[in-house]
Amino acid sequence: MYATLILYSFIVAYVTGCYWYTMLIFYFVEYIAFYLWHWQAHHRLWWIPFNEGCSKKHKEHHWEIYPPNDFYGTRKRQTDEMNSPRSNVDPLPISWSDYMRHKTWVSDHEGLLILQTFIQLIVARLVFHCFYSTIVCAFLGFMIMGFIGNWLHHAYHVEDHWLERFKWYHELRALHYIHHLGTAKHNYGVLNMTLDRFLGSFTFTGTKTNKKHQSQDKRQ
């Protein structure tokens, strides 16, 4: 991952005339922003914009769709299927208000992260006088990272995903699994766990609890 990042940084430096490490700085600042965003998503703090909708939506992800004892969300899907009558199999059309509610919830969930990103880009322009072309490249990089992160997170929650053939994927998914266990106070990173290691929110010991969960499930 870092090799790609450094390569991207060099290309952007060559094209836009910024320093070779400018994109790396952008990356680390955005990574810190993401870490803080995920942390606040697990807390109710009235003074943080979007926090109410974000923590609500994030709670849904953690305790309803993928609860600690059901990482792949199979139970939720089964009950959803049982609750929806056969004639209603076609999911479309959804009502307009439902669509709008979902839309606003999505922006609530990621709203703060987008805000943080824009503040970062504005500060880069006003304080550090970065070129506009550099800032556009940074924004492009964020979009790519966001897309990969989102996609990877969804893959974590899919059983037998084709990415399972890679060792790094197993590691990251296990760490996200631990994030879903218990109090969700560990492993806030999705792509990168460096900050978790650094700030002491990193743990790998949850695997013991995982096994306990599994054996409990079998007994039931």
Ligand SMILES: [Zn+2]
């Ligand atoms: Zn979380």
Ligand SMILES: [Zn+2]
């Ligand atoms: Zn989430």
Ligand SMILES: [Zn+2]
């Ligand atoms: Zn998750």
